[in-house]
Amino acid sequence: MADKYEKHAYEQLTEDMKTGDIPAVVVLRGKEEYLVDFYAKRLIDRFVTKESSVMDLTTFERDKATVSDIIGSLETMPFLSERKVVYLPEFFDERGRMPKVIEKSPNEKKALAEQLEKTDPATALLIMTAANPEDYKADRILKDSEVYKTVSRQGRKGIGRVYDFGPLNRRQLSGFIEKRLRAAGKQYRQGIVSSIIRETDYENRYNDYGLYELDNDLQKIIAYCGGSQVITDKDVAEVIGTNPEKNIFRMVEALAANRKDEALKLLHNLLQDGASEMAILGMITEQLEIMLTACEMKDDGVSLAEIQKILAGGYLGRNKRIQDFRTKKALESGNRMGIAGIRRALAGAYRVEKDIKNGLMPGRLALEFFIGSL
Secondary structure: OOOOOOOOHHHHHHHHHHHOOOOOEEEEEOOOHHHHHHHHHHHHHHHOOHHHHHHHEEEOOHHHOOHHHHHHHHOOOOOOOOOEEEEEEEEEOOOOOOOHHHHOOHHHHHHHHHHHHHOOOOOEEEEEEEOOOOOHHHHHHHHHOHHHHHHHOOOOOOOEEEEEOOOOOHHHHHHHHHHHHHHOOOEOOHHHHHHHHHHHOOOOOOOOOOHHHHHHHHHHHHHHHOOOOEOOHHHHHHHHHOOHHHHHHHHHHHHHOOOHHHHHHHHHHHHHOOOOHHHHHHHHHHHHHHHHHHHHHHHOOOOHHHHHHHHHOOHHHOOOOOOHHHHHHHHHHHHHHHHHHHHHHHHHHHHHHHHHHOOOOOHHHHHHHHHHHO
16 A cells, blocks of 8 residues: 555645646556546546537547547647647556557658657647556566556656555545545445445455445445444444445456455355355356457447447346446456356356256365366
8 A cells, every 4th residue: 555645646646636737648557547537537627628629629438549639639629728638548558558550650650659649738648558468577577568658657747647556545535435425425434434434345455446446335335324324343244244246246356357266265254154066157157258248349349438328228138237347357357267267267167067067066165166277
């Protein structure tokens, strides 16, 4: 966790927006993808008026972004807005690489880097976001990129700046939770915030639980309270402490990253909390199916926004709507496993279900065998 006296990237960016000290090019990155997405929107809202957004905001889908189009957009003067904004969401992927059409061409990379050097901060703003690198190697690839270096080496007085959104410390995290509870009109004793932090295990640096997941859990707590204005310890325990879905997400993410020890620990925690073997297997299977569906659509050239729209509208024709952040997480884990790996895992899950139902293997042993065989 960040030192409690260290200014977080969101605090620095908020301050920079207030003073108008935003350079021509920014890269938003970091483990807290919630903040990356949130502050990309804040920057857009800061510099683009709603009335002229069609003219003054250009958003490129990752695999459809060409350098010539990016340069052309940056050289266009704003119509009614303070700046012309060009937005490149997840321009760098979880492997630290730019879109293929740019990554594979030294000339394209050089042309883009040169454009960044001459972009006028008085009239244009280029926002690039980076997916959280999947490992140290991916982080090095990102930082060694000529385009990334062009932005990061400029420093605070240059044309470019990188904002790295790491995990929140206890003070910042408490503020995040309190703001959402107050916005929902809920009352609570101060200890409730600490209970939420403890139950979610946000501060465990070894898990992938972030603000997207926390925000989702807070919405569940608020909905669980219904018409009651006061949130109690019982509400928190009922929604988060006994919610197996949280550990299922973590388990599948651990499996995708080949962290089998962590996955087995999460399995044992679920069993200890009273979840049945078949219920656990069903949730694992569902998450793998979502991953496969999302990754196959992405492989067919469907954009992230369209995938999220399809899954939010009803998963595979079922009456189940998948939240955007969950689709994004499924794609991240799916990219690590690969489509072939997801299919193997699903086939294994189906076999395990059959073995348990036919009495060929005890449920707990079958699940442990399934995790160990991946």
